[in-house]
Amino acid sequence: MKKFIPHILLVEDNPAHAELVKRSLPKTQLKMKLTHVKNGEEVISFFKNNSCPHLILLDLKLPKMNGQAVLKYIKGHDTLKKIPVVILTTSSSMDDIRQAYLNHANGYLIKPTEFSEFQKIIEKTCNYWLKCNKVPF
Amino acid sequence: MKKNLFKKLIPYSFATRIGILILVAGLIPITVFGTFLLYSFTKILISSLETSIISLEKEQKHRMAKIMEKTAQKYVRDRTIDIARQLDIYLKAHPEKTLSDLRVDPRFRELAIQPVGKSGYTAIQTSDQPIRCVIHKNKEIEGVLLKKFSNKYKDFWQIIKSSSNGRYSYGFYKWFDDKNKKEITKFMYIVPLREKTSDGIRLSVAATISLDEFISPLKNLEHISERFKYSLLIRVKNVFFYYRIKGIILVGIIFLFIIVITAIIGRYFSKEIGAIRSAINEINKGNLDVSIKPFMSGEIEDLIKDFNAMVKVLKETTVKKEALQKTKKLLEELNLELRAYIEKLRKTEEDKNKLIEDLKTKTDELETFIYIVSHDLRSPLITIKGFLDFLEEDYKKNDKEKIQQDINYIKKACESMDMLLKDLLEFSRIGRKKEQPENVSLEEILAEVLFLLSGPIREKGINIEIKTPLPNVYGDRTRIREVFQNLIENSIKYMGEQKNPRIEIGTKRKRGKEVIYVKDNGIGIAPEYHKKIFNLFEQLDAEIDGTGAGLAIVKKILQLHNGNIWVESEEGKGSTFYVYLPQKRS
Numbered sequence A: 001m002k003k004f005i006p007h008i009l010l011v012e013d014n015p016a017h018a019e020l021v022k023r024s025l026p027k028t029q030l031k032m033k034l035t036h037v038k039n040g041e042e043v044i045s046f047f048k049n050n051s052c053p054h055l056i057l058l059d060l061k062l063p064k065m066n067g068q069a070v071l072k073y074i075k076g077h078d079t080l081k082k083i084p085v086v087i088l089t090t091s092s093s094m095d096d097i098r099q100a101y102l103n104h105a106n107g108y109l110i111k112p113t114e115f116s117e118f119q120k121i122i123e124k125t126c127n128y129w130l131k132c133n134k135v136p137f
Numbered sequence B: 001m002k003k004n005l006f007k008k009l010i011p012y013s014f015a016t017r018i019g020i021l022i023l024v025a026g027l028i029p030i031t032v033f034g035t036f037l038l039y040s041f042t043k044i045l046i047s048s049l050e051t052s053i054i055s056l057e058k059e060q061k062h063r064m065a066k067i068m069e070k071t072a073q074k075y076v077r078d079r080t081i082d083i084a085r086q087l088d089i090y091l092k093a094h095p096e097k098t099l100s101d102l103r104v105d106p107r108f109r110e111l112a113i114q115p116v117g118k119s120g121y122t123a124i125q126t127s128d129q130p131i132r133c134v135i136h137k138n139k140e141i142e143g144v145l146l147k148k149f150s151n152k153y154k155d156f157w158q159i160i161k162s163s164s165n166g167r168y169s170y171g172f173y174k175w176f177d178d179k180n181k182k183e184i185t186k187f188m189y190i191v192p193l194r195e196k197t198s199d200g201i202r203l204s205v206a207a208t209i210s211l212d213e214f215i216s217p218l219k220n221l222e223h224i225s226e227r228f229k230y231s232l233l234i235r236v237k238n239v240f241f242y243y244r245i246k247g248i249i250l251v252g253i254i255f256l257f258i259i260v261i262t263a264i265i266g267r268y269f270s271k272e273i274g275a276i277r278s279a280i281n282e283i284n285k286g287n288l289d290v291s292i293k294p295f296m297s298g299e300i301e302d303l304i305k306d307f308n309a310m311v312k313v314l315k316e317t318t319v320k321k322e323a324l325q326k327t328k329k330l331l332e333e334l335n336l337e338l339r340a341y342i343e344k345l346r347k348t349e350e351d352k353n354k355l356i357e358d359l360k361t362k363t364d365e366l367e368t369f370i371y372i373v374s375h376d377l378r379s380p381l382i383t384i385k386g387f388l389d390f391l392e393e394d395y396k397k398n399d400k401e402k403i404q405q406d407i408n409y410i411k412k413a414c415e416s417m418d419m420l421l422k423d424l425l426e427f428s429r430i431g432r433k434k435e436q437p438e439n440v441s442l443e444e445i446l447a448e449v450l451f452l453l454s455g456p457i458r459e460k461g462i463n464i465e466i467k468t469p470l471p472n473v474y475g476d477r478t479r480i481r482e483v484f485q486n487l488i489e490n491s492i493k494y495m496g497e498q499k500n501p502r503i504e505i506g507t508k509r510k511r512g513k514e515v516i517y518v519k520d521n522g523i524g525i526a527p528e529y530h531k532k533i534f535n536l537f538e539q540l541d542a543e544i545d546g547t548g549a550g551l552a553i554v555k556k557i558l559q560l561h562n563g564n565i566w567v568e569s570e571e572g573k574g575s576t577f578y579v580y581l582p583q584k585r586s
Helices: A015-027 A040-049 A067-075 A094-102 A115-132 B002-009 B014-093 B099-104 B106-112 B154-162 B212-285 B299-397 B400-429 B442-452 B454-460 B477-493 B550-560
Strands: A007-011 A033-037 A055-058 A085-089 A107-110 B120-126 B133-135 B169-177 B182-192 B203-210 B438-441 B463-466 B472-475 B502-510 B513-520 B564-569 B575-580
Touching: A007 A015, A007 A040, A015 A033, A015 A115, A015 B299, A015 B400, A033 A040, A040 A067, A055 A067, A055 A115, A067 A085, A067 A094, A085 A115, A094 A107, A107 A115, A115 B299, B014 B106, B014 B120, B014 B169, B014 B182, B014 B203, B014 B212, B099 B106, B099 B133, B106 B120, B106 B133, B154 B169, B154 B182, B203 B212, B212 B299, B299 B400, B400 B550, B438 B442, B438 B477, B442 B454, B442 B463, B442 B477, B454 B477, B472 B477, B477 B502, B477 B513, B477 B550, B477 B575, B502 B575, B550 B564
Parallel strands: A007 A033, A007 A055, A055 A085, A085 A107, B463 B502
Antiparallel strands: B120 B133, B120 B203, B169 B182, B182 B203, B438 B472, B502 B513, B513 B575, B564 B575
16 A cells, blocks of 8 residues: 655745745645645646646736636646645735635635744645545555 | 780780770770761651651641632632622513523623633523523533533532532532643532522522642642751751761760779779789888788778788798797707707716726725735735744754755845835825926937946847937926836846847837837737736746836826827737827827
8 A cells, every 4th residue: 555645736936935835834744745836837737747736725926827817727627626726825805715716716825924823724724635635646 | 926915015004904994895885886876866867857847748738738728618609609699689680581581691691601710710500400501601511401410520410419499509529621631620619599580590600610729829838848848857967967076076075084084093003003012022122011001992902901911921920930930049059058068067977987987996006006015015024924933943953054044035025025115115106296297308218218227238238229210208207217217127127038139119100199119029928918017016927036016107107197008029029018108288
């Protein structure tokens, strides 16, 4: 039996924020793999070359193709739509939240300014969604 | 042709026409008929007068004849009685003498045969039957029985017969005169003698006379009456001729009288017609306050009344029309006013709508602004706080490499935040501080910009081409410079790995307006981002420094100048930014 290593896809244009997420993850109980892409185009090319991730953490403010467009693309795709997508963004605008859920986002997280909080949210979300989406490789 | 001649023949004036009509219709037939009547009447009268004169004359003649006859009778009777008395005296004186003695007695004979008138004479005959002629002018007849003539001269015998036995007798009779071979009328008177002859024979005296002797003076009278008759007739004729002339003169006078009356009536009619005509002329001139006083009864009066009624109706209609026109004009004016008012209202409404629109845009902008600010400003804050925590951790571990990394992240975030705040300040400042707009030379502006950017241009070896002449634009000099500075800066920034970097600036007609273009041969922009790039803090490439406020600032400046900006570009083929700036204040 192969060991289950959860795979998370992080879509984040801000390198500092990516680093924050990266450094927040290993502190949890789970061992997991994290792939960081900077924009929408990179997401699409990622799906072409790699297997499906177990969770996608998606920023809304992206250069060129924005987060909502990426979400629409994923949830409109036959196989990719099963992957849980959690929005991780600085925007707390109701329009963004409503639009995200209309585009079938599985969750919506607002980046908190308190780092410990940030860590906890990432940890809990990842744990929850990876457990839900526990599929053998 | 014929009609024209006819028209020419008929006089223009109504009066003359009526005159001619009356003459033709009345006077000429009356004259002709009257003359004819007068002539024929005179003729008949003269002939009847002639007849009556002739009959009167005949009657007169007859009466004259009768009177003559009676005169003749009286004369003959008196003469005969006278002779009979003479003879009686003789017989008394000679009572011894017998008839035979007496017949031969010359004295007695002389007394017995006496002339009566011119042609008449007396004779003696016996008084008793048979009556015999005793003494006669013609001795042959003496002794003849008078009965002998009873067949041939009945009237004669009848007179003789009635004288028998000593009676008086007289009468007319016809006697054939052998000498003149013609029958003549004779008168005879027989008177008996009182004395007898000695032998006792009674005798009578008979006188005869031709009646012509008495009537012949009448013949002369006939001549006279004939002359009288003719002179009378001539007199009558003359009188009639005189009256005929008088009649003609009278007809002439009547003629003149009729002409005068016609002229008067004609004038009257003409006046009437003239009045109507002048009224019509007045109406034609536009004066509708015309009314003709009706001064004739009948059709003409009705005509004038109708005319007046017509004028009244016309006037009313005109007045109505005028009123209608006035109302129409008033309505039109009102309409215009109303239209102007509506236009004003519409403009107000438009202004209001525009204001609302502007307000909405501003609110939207503000919302977007707040959203962007909250999102973009929080981002570096999160980084700083997060890395400060890491820094603390790493400091405890004394991991110098990691500490340095954390500090770098924090530094970058701070710088980013500073830039964001700067740009934000810049963006919000646009339009708040208004400079006096002026005519700005684009060539000057571009020279300034190129001077400011001369460093990076030289560094990247960019070829700049400005296609003169460039127009003057109207606006805030500093802001306009900012626009072109931003655009050229962007072109330099997104030049990519171009070996012959080039920027071209010039003018072109686009979308019906003269626009300024900034064209480069850099990396270009995909069509889906042509609008997005003008949003605040929108960056297509995260690697390139800057906040992504430049084009948002440019767009806002142009909006404030009533201008516009858009881009035409394809990925890898460079981009062209078109700037529209009004040349004069609109």
